[in-house]
């Protein structure tokens with residue numbers, strides 16, 4: 001069936017969601033997603049970041065949908081017409097959702113390990129406001145130690161429930177998610193139960209904010225100072241692909257993560273042994289620099305990007321600089337009679 005998103009038509013299979021169709025088109029029409037995660041069953045429908053406007057329901061029933069729809073959980077219909085980046089209503093809704101998510105989220109990006117690869121940071125950059133209307137106190141939680149590998153910072157959690165789904169779908173015991181309700185909602189018990197499992201580290205990768213970070217990497221470096229390389233090893237943990245991204249600072253592997261695509265989602269999940277216990281270069285077969293599909297702070301000036309538009313002209317630049325230096329050093333062009341506010345520049349006063 002055919003759907004049109006921001007004027008771009010695409011053919012999709014029945015059962016495809018609007019978000020998936022938008023990702024097939026790519027570019028700026030792709031709605032942001034904080035809770036949907038393509039590798040986790042049943043994810044989505046919680047954060048409302050991915051709202052879109054359905055201007056035409058389908059060929060069979062062309063009426064527009066009155067409310068904005070969450071694109072990650074709304075299926076495409078034949079002849080559907082959708083507005084994403086082209087709609088003022090959508091832009092306004094994304095701004096409001098961003099403002100809502102930031103109500104309780106601490107603005108501690110300068111000290112947060114997720115900075116540089118945080119989905120909320122990117123969302124705020126695109127849709128955030130520079131002022132807050134929130135005058136109440138932010139919600140805070142007591143720090144909770146959930147083991148040697150994962151740092152839980154509940155104050156930063158946006159309750160997307162991706163980590164709950166990792167616990168549910170990748171670990172042995174079914175664990176439940178959000179404890180308490182409303183302002184008190186938190187997910188601590190679920191994580192405490194799940195941390196012993198060999199795949200619990202994947203919660204770090206799926207967390208869109210800095211609520212779950214890697215204790216073995218904590219405060220070691222800003223992510224943009226690390227160089228990411230694709231690497232693999234013969235992993236014996238059942239279910240682990242052994243294919244990772246190792247983040248290096250010089251010759252030191254500071255962090256190991258799953259390989260993430262342009263939507264910041266891992267290609268395959270990895271075990272805790274690969275993630276936390278193998279930090280020696282000799283543990284890995286390094287395949288080469290990791291290519292980033294999406295622009296972000298961590299791939300600025302990355303040499304794996306295409307550089308056709310960059311024209312440095314080093315020789316010309318140096319010679320021009322020398323000429324200007326000579327002029328300044330010789331002081332030939334200084335006007336000693338120049339006046340500032342009626343006073344001579346070289347007056348004795």
Ligand code: SF4
Nearest residue numbers: 157158160161163207
């Ligand atoms: S800890 Fe992270 S992954 Fe889990 S619900 Fe909170 S924001 Fe989502």
Ligand code: FES
Nearest residue numbers: 045046047048072
């Ligand atoms: S990504 Fe669709 S509601 Fe969160």
